[in-house]
Amino acid sequence: MKFRPHYFIILISVIAACKSGPFNLLKPASPHQEYERKLVNAGLDQNKMGKAWIIKANNLLPNAVGIKLPYKESGYFAADKVDGAGFKFSLQRGQMLTVRLTKQSVDHFSIYMDFWERRDNGEFKVLAFADSIGAELQWEAKRSGEYFLRLQPELLGSGSYNLELVIGPSLAYPLKAVNRKQIQSFYGAGRDNNTRKHEGIDIFSAFRTPVLAIAEGTVTRVNENNLGGKVVWFRPKGKNYTLYYAHLDEQIATAGQQVLVGDTLGLMGNTGNAKTTPPHLHFGIYTSEGAVDPLPFVDPLVLPAPNIRSDLNKLNATLRTLNKTINISDNQQFSNPESLKNNTVLRVLAAVDNHYKIELPNGKIGYVANKSLVETKKMNALKISDQRSLLDYPNLAAGIKTTLTAGQTVNVLGNFEDFQLVSTSDGNIGWISL
CATH class of the missing domain: 2.30.30.40 (SH3 Domains)
Structure with missing residues (x-):
C-alpha cells in the first residue's frame, strides 16, 4: 500500500478533534463507546482504518484468549496497527477482581478498558469500564462464571502498557489474626454420614476468640438452634445475602444493632452440635436461593501476579521460532494444544511471565516460551x-x-x-x- 501523507494528516486532525471537541449525541455508556460514536459521527467508520477499528472491537470479546488469575502482562500497541486485546477468565461469586492498567507513551493516547459478562443467550453485557487515565477497575462477582476484559487503544496512538489482574475477597476476615490455615473444613463436605452437606466453612482458633463483623451492616437476629448453638445473623449494607456466625460461646451483638467492620459480634466456642470439636466459628452465607460457598468472600489467600521474566525490548518485534517445532498455547496456564513449524514468523504482542503473547500472520493469537524465539535474521x-x-x-x-x-x-x-x-x-x- 502506498503511503499517503495528506490522508494521515487529515485523519490525525479529525481524531484530535474527536478527543477534545464537543459531542452532541446521547451520552454513551463508556469511553470506548463514546470514541466509537465520534468515529462514526466524523465519517471515519467509512475508511479502511476506522472500519477496521470497529471490526476489531466487535471481535475482541468472542475471540478472547483464556487466562488464569492472577495475571500480568506488559505489551505494546503500535500506531501503524489496529491493535487490541481480549481476555476471558473465571470468577467465583464473592471474589473481588482488581484490574490495574498503566501506560507509557509520548503520544498521551488512550486505552479503553471494558469489563463484560456473557449472558445465557450468548450476548455480552458491559459491567464496568475505564480509560487508561488513572485506570483501576474493581468488581465484586455477583455470580460464578466466565468474564471478559477488552483493551483497545485509540487510532494512531502508540505506546507500552502494563496490565495486572488479581483476585481477593470482597469481605474482611472474621478474626483479627488472619491465617488461611485456620480454615479447615469447607463448603460442600459431607455431614452426618453424607446425609447433608456442610453449608459453610469452619475457622478454628482459641476458645473465646472474638469474631468480627466483616462489613458494615445490621445484626438481624441473635438466637440459638440445635446445629449452630449460639448464633448471630448479620446483613451487610447494600448486599442481597445474610452472614451466619455459629457455635459461639457468647453472643455480644444484639438484634437490630448497626455494626462496622471489626466490631465484635461474639466469642468463639463449640456450642450446638460442635460440643465434641475444638472451638471454631462456623461461617455461612445465605441468599434467597439458599447457602452459597463463603470461602471466596473471605479467603485471605491473595496470590500476586507472576513477574515478567521476558525481554521487553522484543515487544512489537517480528521474530521467528527456533529451528525446531515448538508449542503454542492458548494460555490457561500455558497448556500446549498445538505446535508451530520450524522458523514460523510472528509478532510479539506482550510479555507474560516467561512467555510471549504472539500474533501469527493469519491473526491467531497464542503464547510461546520466550526461549523459543529468535530474531528474523538471514537463514x-x-x-x-x-x-x-x-x-x-x-x-x-x-x-x-x-x-x-x-x-x-x-x-x-x-x-x-x-x-x-x-x-x-x-x-x-x-x-x-x-
Missing part, C-alpha cells in the same frame, strides 16, 4: 528461478510490493504456511509463495 540465500511477486502479506491475494526477477537472490528470514518471508538487496521485505 539462507535463495536464488529466484522464475519471476515472482513480493507480497505484503502471506496470501496470494495480497498486495504486490515489487516483482522479483529470475536469477535475483534474496535472503530468507522465515516461513508461514506455504510462504517465505524474504528480504532483497535494496531493503524490501515481503512474502513469496513456495
Whole structure:
C-alpha cells in the first residue's frame, strides 16, 4: 500500500478533534463507546482504518484468549496497527477482581478498558469500564462464571502498557489474626454420614476468640438452634445475602444493632452440635436461593501476579521460532494444544511471565516460551528461478510490493504456511509463495 501523507494528516486532525471537541449525541455508556460514536459521527467508520477499528472491537470479546488469575502482562500497541486485546477468565461469586492498567507513551493516547459478562443467550453485557487515565477497575462477582476484559487503544496512538489482574475477597476476615490455615473444613463436605452437606466453612482458633463483623451492616437476629448453638445473623449494607456466625460461646451483638467492620459480634466456642470439636466459628452465607460457598468472600489467600521474566525490548518485534517445532498455547496456564513449524514468523504482542503473547500472520493469537524465539535474521540465500511477486502479506491475494526477477537472490528470514518471508538487496521485505 502506498503511503499517503495528506490522508494521515487529515485523519490525525479529525481524531484530535474527536478527543477534545464537543459531542452532541446521547451520552454513551463508556469511553470506548463514546470514541466509537465520534468515529462514526466524523465519517471515519467509512475508511479502511476506522472500519477496521470497529471490526476489531466487535471481535475482541468472542475471540478472547483464556487466562488464569492472577495475571500480568506488559505489551505494546503500535500506531501503524489496529491493535487490541481480549481476555476471558473465571470468577467465583464473592471474589473481588482488581484490574490495574498503566501506560507509557509520548503520544498521551488512550486505552479503553471494558469489563463484560456473557449472558445465557450468548450476548455480552458491559459491567464496568475505564480509560487508561488513572485506570483501576474493581468488581465484586455477583455470580460464578466466565468474564471478559477488552483493551483497545485509540487510532494512531502508540505506546507500552502494563496490565495486572488479581483476585481477593470482597469481605474482611472474621478474626483479627488472619491465617488461611485456620480454615479447615469447607463448603460442600459431607455431614452426618453424607446425609447433608456442610453449608459453610469452619475457622478454628482459641476458645473465646472474638469474631468480627466483616462489613458494615445490621445484626438481624441473635438466637440459638440445635446445629449452630449460639448464633448471630448479620446483613451487610447494600448486599442481597445474610452472614451466619455459629457455635459461639457468647453472643455480644444484639438484634437490630448497626455494626462496622471489626466490631465484635461474639466469642468463639463449640456450642450446638460442635460440643465434641475444638472451638471454631462456623461461617455461612445465605441468599434467597439458599447457602452459597463463603470461602471466596473471605479467603485471605491473595496470590500476586507472576513477574515478567521476558525481554521487553522484543515487544512489537517480528521474530521467528527456533529451528525446531515448538508449542503454542492458548494460555490457561500455558497448556500446549498445538505446535508451530520450524522458523514460523510472528509478532510479539506482550510479555507474560516467561512467555510471549504472539500474533501469527493469519491473526491467531497464542503464547510461546520466550526461549523459543529468535530474531528474523538471514537463514539462507535463495536464488529466484522464475519471476515472482513480493507480497505484503502471506496470501496470494495480497498486495504486490515489487516483482522479483529470475536469477535475483534474496535472503530468507522465515516461513508461514506455504510462504517465505524474504528480504532483497535494496531493503524490501515481503512474502513469496513456495
